[in-house]
Amino acid sequence: MSYSVEIKKLDLAFGAVKVLQGLDLNINEGEFLVLLGSSGCGKSTLLNCIAGLLEITNGQIFIKGENVTWAEPSERGIGMVFQSYALYPQMTVKGNLSFGLKNAKVPKAEIEKRVARAAEILQIGPLLDRKPGALSGGQRQRVAIGRALVRDVDVFLFDEPLSNLDAKLRVDLRVELKRLHNQLQNTMIYVTHDQVEAMTLADRIAVMKGGAIMQLGTPDEIYNRPRNLYVADFIGSPSMNFLEGHLEGGSFKVDDMIMPMTGYDFAAPQTADRPAVIGIRPEHVVTGELVRNAPLRYSVDVDLVEPMGSDTLVYAKLGQHLFRIRMDGQATVKAGETLEVGIDPSRASLFDKATEDRL
């Protein structure tokens, strides 16, 4: 199996501050990989290292099997799209698109051809003679993508490209990006802090924290089988319900409640009893008719109801613990009521309390 991008034992330090430490990452040919994490987790830094805009302290970077650790950004076969678009303000759209090609001494006819192709793909043909100042945010970002597109690169790097756009435009451009990836089949590495973007776009997601990759997996794995408490908490909105208790002989005990974990897919056979945390997604809690078929049934006291149109978010008390439940938008629950809920342990996640790793 050949990888498009290989990162081996990458270290990056700014003076005494270690930003990235011993990071390994392999990205497949044509894969859409999302680096996801909150601000300061090192995701943009990693992207800049791949681009060659930051000099790494130690380690190796391969692109298409070639060691590019010390290569100039322009020699790596990458194109990059920035959050602030970073279009050259004094050049026309056409000038922006062709700047990199002129630097690479591509013949004029070839430049014309590639610019025309990119303009067609991104539907920015009518804008070619305008300056960036006369474009809207969405158009600017399209031009920025075009600038990577014309260079015919192996790997596209996106640094939070949609963060500066308004909500509606962001959704539109997200869909377009996905379509573009389907069409071009290039390797794409995409940095974002928005988990919806990550879930919708990615073939695989790397959840990062503190300069390390917490979990690397498909969106489905990340969502359903988070490897540790951090990932479980970070992914999902509203976030997971966590209850602290004990795992004893295959059952999870919290206060005086006992939840037999029948059907739960343990990562390793559990022999010893230990303090643990159970995570239950608000959308995996069932109510109404479905409760009858649920393996575990509880009564909760409704505290607060947030109708969101498509869904209704219910804040309730399960014993002493805050418990969020995501219900249908048509649900007619009121604060103060008692609600029957059902939980399926096979869809829950169990974590060791000490190591915070998945059990």
Place this chain on the structure above:
Amino acid sequence: MADLTVNGPAGPRPKKRFSRANIFLYGTLIVVSMYYLLPLYVMIVTSLKGMPEIRMGNVFGPPMEITFQPWVKAWSEACTGLDCTGLSKGFWNSVQILIPSVVLSIAIASVNGYALSLWKFKGSEVFFTILIIGAFIPYQTMLYPIVIILREIGLMGDLGGLVLVHTVFGMPILTLLFRNYFASVPEELFKAARVDGAGFWQIYFQIMLPMALPIFVVAIILQVTGIWNDFLFGVIYTKPATYPMTVQLNNIVNSVQGIKEYNVNMAATLLTGLVPLVIYFASGKLFVRGIAAGAVKG
């Protein structure tokens, strides 16, 4: 539907031209501008009077008979010692000093500022700090060491030597100016250009230079006025044949033999001040914009 005949004000807000605030505001402005404009007025009217009229002592009165003779004399006939060529020689000397000094200092400082803000290297901050300290050392302490340096490299008394001095002394403040301006340019723009394969000079000339025009205007104004008005360096590092205009002016105004020709002195002073004045008026708007643009971030 809303009723259109609502109560309360409608139409434009009434203007109160002679409110107390306005009288106070414009009164102050008029007094202050009088304070600054009056000497200029006196200079202009005096330079247009003949000596007999000046001797009558009516300093503020307009000239009864306008004459441009003092201006002509100041330009081409006024004497300093035995040399009676007026200011004209000093003017051309100043031009020969000004143009290379301004071009050289700005060219070097802009590249300095560009490199120090975007191509940070090990020790670049230290280098910058040392450069900035230069802006706080009084010129007077360096006068004699520079005399020695210029003598050793054989540029003492030469126009080239003065150009060198002006270029060096402009460096700290101009570098600071350009560094702060380039530091306010979004870093991603610089990154994008690097991904596009542009090198140090390509990014400088094709991306940064076109964006930095306002700050270049600021630098040009600072340098032109500073170098044109310089007297200290001019009088020390040149010789009579290469005296700049300011030194020539001083010599004309302060010559003691004969009668003091106030009208010629006024005309000579106005002539000397004309170049910076023209620069200010021609680029006033750009100047303000450039100062603000460089100051916001950095």
